[in-house]
Amino acid sequence: MRIKKLKLVGFKSFVEPAELRIESGLTGIVGPNGCGKSNLLEAIRWVMGESSAKSMRGAGMEDVIFAGTASRPPRDFAEVTILAERSDDTADSDSDEELEVTRRIERGAGSAYRSNGRDV
Template sequence: MQIKRLRIAGFKSFVDPADLVIAPGLTGVVGPNGCGKSNLLEALRWTMGENSAKSLRGAGMEDVIFAGTATRPPRDFAEVSILLDGADGEEREVVRRIERGAGSAYRIDGRDVRAKDVALLFADAATGAHSPALVSQNRIGAVIAAKPTERRAMLEEAAGIAGLHVRRRDAEARLRATEANLARLDELIADQDVRAAALRRQARQAERYRTLSEQIRVAEARMIFARWREAVAAADAARADATAAEARVTAAGEAEQAAAAAQHAAVAALADARGAALAAREAASEAGHR
């Protein structure tokens, strides 16, 4: 992988868009102190995924945005893009953009990606934001006096296996997460087993309740049928008693009518007898006078 172009806009002292073309061979950048030479290296590291503001000589990550001068207003964003020539001969563009209050975002070939994807891309190319090949100011002595572990990192990067270590750490992290998920799954399975046992007990109780309810409904139906039979028999007996009573009432009515007729006849005979007695009394009285 070879860097072909570095485009900077709004990053630290580069307020206006500027392109640094890196042609094949040796490319040198010279200039007086404070002209922005170190900012070029920091722009490279920042685009490769550097997230430490102190390593970029700032208190916060937004300090990489042009803060303004007496004659130039501050910018609201900073953007750096790196045009790469891949090992397969295809060009790739990595862009990092930061806005005030909104954080930073990465894009590879115009597609939004994570910072991890950018770091992995450069790790596969044996470089990155913390690569020993990126030697900042006052870092020459630190490279010479590097510890064995730091020298090993340099050699691994030179051998092109730094990306494998990144992938191994990523795989180990995923493996640990998977093991944690499996442990959590075992806990969930045990919890579900307990719930299933409780549900089985409840199902047995519900089945027993359903059986008892069915038996109760059958017993209630039989009891209601027996009561209905008794009520039908009582109704039949009541109807027979009512028919007999109606016959007795009819006979009593006829007897009452006969008695009333006899009473009328007796009253008429009594009236005739009283008239005859009165006539006889008058005849007797007349005979006595005579």
């Protein structure tokens, strides 16, 4: 299983839609303190099913939703999508399978999952 892409909307510091493509080879994430490096890693954990708010550096799971700033209002939801591919080394490249998992949380409504576009 290989992660190909991560899409975030309203997740922690990623208020605007953001997309991280993970290409073959070594991928590094660098930047100054407070730019969101840890939030990217937490987004991967969260979309894959993390249920502990404490391990997400929050008091409650809704703390993953962008809380707002002096110049930006808070968001009502957060959504993370991960696109992964499973490649069987013994088969043709045509037999690769992609899996897209989305987790969305809304204030006061909890979170829900979609797998390849279907509610699960």
